[in-house]
Amino acid sequence: MIKWNLTWDKGVGLFLIFAVLLGSVLSDNFANASNLSFVLRDVTEFAIIALAMTFLIISGEIDLSVASTLNLSSASLGFLYRAGVPFEMAIVGGLLVGLACGLFNGYLVTKLGLPSLAVTIATLALYRGLSYALLGNQPVNELPEFWIGIGYGRIPGTFIPWSTILLVVLAGVAWFVLHHTRYGRWTFAIGVNAEAAKFSGIPVQRTKLTLFAMTGLMSGVAGVVYTLRFASASPDGAVGYELSIIAAVLFGGVSIAGGIGTMWGVIAAVLSLGVIRSALQLAGFTANSLLIVSGALLLISVIAPKITETLRTRTRAESKENIKKTIREVGNEKSTP
Amino acid sequence: MSTMKNLFRAREMPVFLALVLVVAIAGIANPAFLSAAGAIDILLGVAIVAILAVGQTFVIVMRHIDLSVGSLIGFTSFLIGDLYAQGYGLWGGLAAALGVGLIVGAANGFLVAYLKLPSLVVTLGALYIVRGIFNDYAFGRTITAAMVPPEVAWIGLNRLGGIPYLFLIGLSLVIVSGLVMRRVRAARDLYAIGSNPAAAELAGIPVARRVFGAFVLNGAITGLAGAVMLGRFNAANANSGIALELIVIAACVVGGVTIAGGSGSVWGAFLGAILLQAITRTIGALGIPQFWQQAFNGGLIILAIAFDKYLNSRVKTTTIMGSHND
Numbered sequence: 330m331i332k333w334n335l336t337w338d339k340g341v342g343l344f345l346i347f348a349v350l351l352g353s354v355l356s357d358n359f360a361n362a363s364n365l366s367f368v369l370r371d372v373t374e375f376a377i378i379a380l381a382m383t384f385l386i387i388s389g390e391i392d393l394s395v396a397s398t399l400n401l402s403s404a405s406l407g408f409l410y411r412a413g414v415p416f417e418m419a420i421v422g423g424l425l426v427g428l429a430c431g432l433f434n435g436y437l438v439t440k441l442g443l444p445s446l447a448v449t450i451a452t453l454a455l456y457r458g459l460s461y462a463l464l465g466n467q468p469v470n471e472l473p474e475f476w477i478g479i480g481y482g483r484i485p486g487t488f489i490p491w492s493t494i495l496l497v498v499l500a501g502v503a504w505f506v507l508h509h510t511r512y513g514r515w516t517f518a519i520g521v522n523a524e525a526a527k528f529s530g531i532p533v534q535r536t537k538l539t540l541f542a543m544t545g546l547m548s549g550v551a552g553v554v555y556t557l558r559f560a561s562a563s564p565d566g567a568v569g570y571e572l573s574i575i576a577a578v579l580f581g582g583v584s585i586a587g588g589i590g591t592m593w594g595v596i597a598a599v600l601s602l603g604v605i606r607s608a609l610q611l612a613g614f615t616a617n618s619l620l621i622v623s624g625a626l627l628l629i630s631v632i633a634p635k636i637t638e639t640l641r642t643r644t645r646a647e648s649k650e651n652i653k654k655t656i657r658e659v660g661n662e663k664s665t666p
Numbered sequence: 667m668s669t670m671k672n673l674f675r676a677r678e679m680p681v682f683l684a685l686v687l688v689v690a691i692a693g694i695a696n697p698a699f700l701s702a703a704g705a706i707d708i709l710l711g712v713a714i715v716a717i718l719a720v721g722q723t724f725v726i727v728m729r730h731i732d733l734s735v736g737s738l739i740g741f742t743s744f745l746i747g748d749l750y751a752q753g754y755g756l757w758g759g760l761a762a763a764l765g766v767g768l769i770v771g772a773a774n775g776f777l778v779a780y781l782k783l784p785s786l787v788v789t790l791g792a793l794y795i796v797r798g799i800f801n802d803y804a805f806g807r808t809i810t811a812a813m814v815p816p817e818v819a820w821i822g823l824n825r826l827g828g829i830p831y832l833f834l835i836g837l838s839l840v841i842v843s844g845l846v847m848r849r850v851r852a853a854r855d856l857y858a859i860g861s862n863p864a865a866a867e868l869a870g871i872p873v874a875r876r877v878f879g880a881f882v883l884n885g886a887i888t889g890l891a892g893a894v895m896l897g898r899f900n901a902a903n904a905n906s907g908i909a910l911e912l913i914v915i916a917a918c919v920v921g922g923v924t925i926a927g928g929s930g931s932v933w934g935a936f937l938g939a940i941l942l943q944a945i946t947r948t949i950g951a952l953g954i955p956q957f958w959q960q961a962f963n964g965g966l967i968i969l970a971i972a973f974d975k976y977l978n979s980r981v982k983t984t985t986i987m988g989s990h991n992d
Binding site for chain 1: 731733777781782783784786787788790791792793794795796797798799801802805908909912915916919924925926955957958959960961962963964965966967968971972975
């Protein structure tokens with residue numbers, strides 16, 4: 330018989346199904362092509378960054394600068410394009426800026442040994458400030474039609490936006506690397522106990538540096554997608570995304586203490602939040618209810634495992650008690666202590 | 667003599683010196699910066715972050731964090747104006763603000779202290795829930811100057827001997843909390859908890875009760891600080907206080923309150939808040955485009971954390987001979 334434990338990430342998967350059903354019941358406009366494609370497009374940047382953030386949080390670190398990195402990458406793209414660089418090269422420039430942001434975070438954390446929470450609060454301000462320094466007050470709005478079409482359009486004949494293909498590919502790679510490669514196992518090992526990982530021969534600092542660099546690069550990718558979707562590069566985009574992304578990752582069952590989490594739990598969580606947002610909006614709820622729902626889900630995601638854990642240890646304690654009783658009874662018969 | 671020596675050894679000294687340096691540079695480049703009006707501008711701007719940084723210090727010192735303060739202060743600043751407009755008076759509004767602050771602080775504290783949930787996740791959840799309830803309550807309404815209790819507006823506008831009352835409120839909070847943090851045993855326990863929670867538990871410190879108490883205290887301070895925010899802006903809307911939490915934490919970190927817990931003081935956090943504000947003003951005074959302001963703040967925070975690490979590593983090498991830093 331297959332033993333099927335209901336873990337949190339599976340619960341989130343079920344929740345996603347529930348959310349889609351709820352959306353379909355609440356509103357007739359939910360399950361049509363244009364809304365589904367809107368939902369998908371709306372979660373893409375979040376999801377791309379969440380993939381990398383999952384690795385980082387599992388390894389016991391955090392990056393609060395992702396939204397600023399996204400925006401700096403977008404601003405650099407716009408800045409380069411305005412300066413006359415071909416658009417394709419400007420995209421590469423934006424991605425490289427994202428990578429550089431991640432490397433800088435990683436350098437400060439791994440080489441100087443500074444706490445990532447404090448470092449990335451600092452670079453949150455730094456990268457945002459550099460966006461303003463690059464673009465000033467003037468957003469770049471005249472982007473090539475072809476690329477905007479890619480950013481906003483769908484695959485002909487379907488409701489699936491082009492950006493979703495990118496997301497699916499990246500998610501597949503992230504899932505494979507996290508759960509089926511050495512790097513993934515290293516990430517978990519570092520999150521469980523960095524000291525022990527170091528003594529097992531895992532290059533802890535180098536792995537962490539790579540994870541920060543990847544998070545920067547993914548934020549850069551999200552920055553490019555963001556620029557194309559809104560057909561604009563502005564200094565004040567994506568403000569406050571960082572906490573929403575972290576909230577989604579945690580809701581997906583990743584432990585903030587590190588060492589625990591699954592990629593598909595996170596993907597289900599990001600999609601659920603997108604679906605719930607759309608469903609609540611269509612059903613006439615305000616954005617406020619979404620805030621309350623997000624917060625409540627986040628709290629439930631840490632409380633629920635705690636409760637099951639407590640219950641489990643209690644049943645274990647009870648069964649231990651039973652064993653002791655049996656031993657005592659048997660012992661009485663055989664008169665051994 | 668020894669007090670002088672202690673003064674220069676204090677953790678806060680580098681922050682203070684940096685502040686003097688920044689003000690001196692700005693003053694030389696642009697004498698108008700040192701004028702009374704310039705200084706008052708800084709003091710006025712700093713009051714809210716300084717007050718919240720004091721409350722946050724209690725929490726960070728224990729190796730915890732409270733991200734819900736931005737939502738909470740926004741809510742209570744709106745609430746004070748709204749209840750006043752509905753005829754409950756100033757005291758009704760303040761009581762409600764204190765009540766909401768206590769409830770949010772107690773909820774955070776309960777989940778963190780007794781259910782042992784990670785404070786980052788709990789208070790991030792609280793950030794959303796409080797903001798959601800607040801927006802639902804505000805629902806597109808705004809608090810205009812006419813709805814601000816006149817006492818609050820008066821305090822926001824006036825000065826005592828040239829110093830804004832709002833700043834004096836912050837300063838007195840720092841003086842009282844600073845004394846408490848030095849002298850009162852329960853407050854000293856917070857440092858022990860932050861240095862090593864397990865050891866604190868073994869040493870007989872009621873860790874859960876202290877953690878709970880610190881969150882409740884931070885909630886109460888933040889709740890009442892809503893009045894300061896209302897007095898400062900003379901208005902409030904559903905976006906009040908948004909994203910303030912990270913600025914507050916940045917002020918603490920710049921002021922030497924380390925994220926890893928166990929060290930730092932309310933004085934440091936207070937100076938950190940003033941330093942961040944002074945830098946912002948200095949950039950203006952030096953004629954650097956305002957767009958660079960956030961970048962400078964970010965760079966400054968990195969310097970502060972790196973400097974702090976440097977100080978700590980120096981302490982380590984002098985106390986444990988031959989130990990290396992990794």
